Amino acid sequence: MSDDIDEAKVAVVPAIHDGAAYLYDYFKHLTSLSILTLGGVLAISQREGAAPAAAKMYAVVGLVALAAIFAFSGTGAIVRQQSTGKVPGKWFNPNFYRIVAPAALSLGVGMFLALYLEGLGQ
Numbered sequence: 001m002s003d004d005i006d007e008a009k010v011a012v013v014p015a016i017h018d019g020a021a022y023l024y025d026y027f028k029h030l031t032s033l034s035i036l037t038l039g040g041v042l043a044i045s046q047r048e049g050a051a052p053a054a055a056k057m058y059a060v061v062g063l064v065a066l067a068a069i070f071a072f073s074g075t076g077a078i079v080r081q082q083s084t085g086k087v088p089g090k091w092f093n094p095n096f097y098r099i100v101a102p103a104a105l106s107l108g109v110g111m112f113l114a115l116y117l118e119g120l121g122q
Contacts, residue, residue, distance in 0.1 A: 020078050023094050027074040034068035034105055041112050063108030070101035
């Protein structure tokens with residue numbers, strides 16, 4: 001048996017400092033979380049009993065959907081940047097999406113919890 005490693009057979013692993021790989025995984029999980037949250041919000045809001053006002057629910061659904069869109073767009077920006085080598089524009093870069101997507105998701109979930117708890121109290 002030889003201790004030599006055939007480098008052609010070794011899997012390529014991103015370096016520790018490869019921020020694009022981490023951001024890609026982050027956005028991928030944030031997209032999944034946003035879509036699951038959107039499904040949960042819609043399912044819970046359809047229950048009998050204390051249904052929140054339609055306008056408020058539209059705001060909640062809009063914020064959670066916006067989080068999913070921004071997270072998916074962030075993934076696309078990373079793929080575009082890595083595949084073409086072009087640096088994205090000032091407003092359309094992964095760092096913008098990294099800040100806006102979780103903020104929209106947090107606001108949407110917080111609004112929904114406030115509406116849901118308000119409805120339980122009535």
